[in-house]
Amino acid sequence: MKPTERSSSQPAQPPGPDSAERVDLSRMRHELRTPINHILGYCEMLMEEAQFPKAHVEDLRRIHTGGRELQVLIARYFDEEQFFQQRDLHQLYHELRTPVNQIIGYSDLLIEQADDPEMRGAIPDLQKIRDAAANWLALMEAYLIEPATSAAPEPEDASVKTPQAIALNLGFTFKVPEPKSARSAFRDEGAILVVDDDENSREMLARRLRRCGYTVSAVSSGLHALALARGQKFDLVMLDMIMPGLDGFQVLAKIKADPALRETTVIMLSALDEENGIARCIEMGAEDYLAKPFNPVFLRARIGACLEKKRLRDQETAFLHRLQAEQDRSERLLLNILPKPIAERLKQGEKLIADSLAEVTVLFSDFVNFTKLSDGITPSALVGYLNEVFSAFDELCERHGLEKIKTIGDAYLAVGGLPAPLPTHAQAAAELALAMQEEVARFAERQGVPLRMRVGLNSGPVVAGVIGKRKFAYDLWGDTVNVAYRMQVHAPVGGILATKATYEHLRQTYAFKPGRVLRVKGKGRVVTYRLLGRR
Secondary structure, eight states: OOOOGTTTTTTOOHHHHSSSHHHHHHHHHHHHHHHHHHHHHHHHHHOTTTTTTTHHHHHHHHHHHHHHHHHHHHHSSSSHHHHHHHHHHHHHHHHHHHHHHHHHHHHHHHHHHTTTTTGGGGGHHHHHHHHHHHHHHHHHHHHSSSSSOOOOOOOOSSSOEEEEEEEHHBBBBBOOOOOOOOOOOOOOOOOOEEOOOOOOHHHHHHHHHTTTTOEEESSSSSSHHHHHHHSSSSSEEEESSOOSSHHHHHHHHHHHTTTTTOOOEEEEEEOOOOOHHHHHHHHOOOOEEEEEOHHHHHHOOOOHHHHHHHHHHHHHHHHHHHHHHHHHHHHHHHHHHSSSHHHHHHTTTTOOEEEEEEEEEEEEEETTTHHHTTSSOOHHHHHHHHHHHHHHHHHHHHHHHHHEEEEETTEEEEEESSSSSOHHHHHHHHHHHHHHHHHHHHHHHHHHHHOOOOEEEEEEEEEEEEEEEOOOEEEEEEEEHHHHHHHHHHSOOOOOEEEHHHHHHHHHHHEEEEEEEEETTTTTTEEEEEEEEEE
């Protein structure tokens, strides 16, 4: 079967060393050396010209070095014995392509500096160098890039071997891309980390990005890249796929597995057009892929698109954080007004909240002669005193498991046993009352003011609910509340007065002193007890 008739299901096999295809290999060497000769010739002429800016001579030397390296590689790998023993054609293509990437990259940099009057005369020769490198790249792809899947007709004169015919004879397809260089007005800002083990590729990409306005850090290994990324924030990481040590796949996997780095935008770089590798990178979380050598227009456009996506994601994340912060703030404000279970019921859409609780203990407190005391101090001092004392009361309520209902002037209302039932509601209220009296005594001594307080306690049933549509209020109703208020009114200065209902809950564990029998409107005679402390 002729090579041009070979089934696409059979793998391409290079002809053996005794094959007549040695003539084709000789032609391949010739075809590949021709553009290299052009590169070296034009490069040497430019370096010899005195008017060429000295600042750019070093870049010309790098181009010349790349051309010489290509000559050496062609002599090494396109030797009859070496070439037909070569099995990993993609690796061979990658190794041969690295120097030409260097030539194209530095040529592009010099062409883009054409704004310098001293450089304008060199542009035609630089473009010829760039075009020769692109032609060399097209020939390499024709010879090495993919197994042939279809045959192409031989030329009429079979003795003349075109690159297409040579490629098909060796089992490879012919692909001729047309790389173009174009300037763009694209400029942007951002921090970019370039990771590439090839020094020249790394330097060229970093220089190009800096000229676009980016802040660039460049490293040569995956380990160094990970260490730098963990200590410094980057908007974008440009990561070479093929590196010694940790390769691009491994570095990408570690970035996406690290919670601190997971959201980092990554563009993969490679001189190999491997569709499976590209797809794998995208599946692992890479944002995009760029093939070497870089087309300047595509490079800027794709970096710009990736950074724009990142900015939009950052804006979305910041907006969600602000939204969450506002929601948390609204939640805190709501919980300052309503008990948490009641607030949850309102958020779930419950319109009317009214609960009947069979047994709670209500606490009322009020400062003695506070109106007279307030006349002698400034408004700010007055509010400061109340804020300090009532803030301490709020903490005591939370500590002892009571629910603060509201303040009325210098009065304070709290209740034990709601909104959730509490078996020890009376004990919790008694502990709160004693702690409040101690807090007031400490405050009076600390501030040097004659501040004293009365406290009333009563246990029994109440109705609790939410009233209002724009300004919610959680409040209590019933005789239990009214009687607790009367206990506060008739309590001795600095004392705690409780009803018999509360006394029955506490008499086993707390010390009491009999109080007066009071007449309460609507309730008649009410026996009272003064709470002294724990037994």
